Amino acid sequence: MKKKNPYISNPLIGLYSVWTGFWFIGWxxxxxxxxxILLQRKDTKRYAHKLVRLWSSLFFAFGFVRFEIQTDKKLDSKQAYVFCSNHFSYLDIPAFVKILPNYFSFVGKSSIKKVPLFGYLYSGLNILVDRNDRGSRTATLSKSIRALQSNRSIIIFPEGGITSKNFPFMSSPFKDGAFAMAIQQQVPVLPVSFLNNFQMLDDDFFALRPGKVKVIIHAPIETKGMTQEDMPMLREKVFETIQKPILDYHGVDMPQ
Known part of the structure; x- marks a missing residue:
């Protein structure tokens, strides 16, 4: 069945989406x-990151989008983590930027670099990967490890992108990269569950609905003492930690 264009089926959603789009691009x-300017020097990149956070905050404020954040344990803003979350919507990215106090890099697909203006900014602040290129995946792992060594957190969507065909179920199994780097550097993995972003943003038409972003920042899972042999166990634990509250929110049972 052909998907309805929300701009036509609901003009109010269309007007709201144009309003929020104006502020997103304007800011x-x-x-x-x-x-x-701040991207030109390594010692000022952190301030460019702060401006990206300001951009995200202004976008949500002028769009009247509120946040409901459940935090199982207070984040240490000076600790490096490997953040892992479900990825059902492009809204996940600016939401992550707004809610986290940590200095971090996304691991994102290399094709973003081709987006005018934004691609330059994104590639300057984050780590890009071509998932179809083994050499690129290896290089991305090395860059991510160096970032963790410099006390910079990593955000990675271990599904490998927006790949699920059956929301609110995540694609499985998760990719190994996030867990390999966390174990190698002995840094905590911090699962995050975005409960309703895919309901707020229609990614096909970039139509945003007003509402409240609901997110759970789970307690970090320590990797100290783990080896690469523990990776399947860690991967499964993170998957279940992220998936269960999403299914609970939508009234769906975990598959057996």
Whole structure:
């Protein structure tokens, strides 16, 4: 069945989406020159990251999007983590930027680099990977490990992108990269569950509905003492930690 265009079927959603899109692009263009300047030096990249967080905060504020955040344990802003979450919507990315106090890099697909203006900013602040290229995957792992060594957190969507065909179920199994780097560097893995972003943003039409982003930041899972042999166990534990509250929120049972 052909998906209905929300701009036509619900003009109010269309107007709201145009409003939020205006502020998303407007604040980006206003802050972009300053972000580019700060990207030119390694010692000022952190401030470019802060401006990206400001951009995200302004976008959500002017779009009247609220957040309901459950935090199982207070985050240490000076601790490096490997953050892992479900990825059902493009809204997950600006939501992550807003809610985390840590200095971090996303691991994202290399094709983003081709997006005018934004691609330059994204590639300057984050780590890009071509998942179809083994050499690129190896290089990405090395760059991520160096980031963790410098006390910079990593955000990775272990499904490998927006790949699920059956929301709210995640794609499984998770990719190994996040867990390999966490165990190698003995840093905690921190699972995050975005409960309803895919209901708020229609990714096919970039139509945003007003509402409240609901997210659970789980307690970190320590990897100290783990070896690569523990990776399947860690991967499964993180999967279940993220998936269960999503299914609970939507009233769906975990598959047996």
């Amino acid at each position: 980006f263009l206003a802050l972009y020159p300053f972000m580019v």
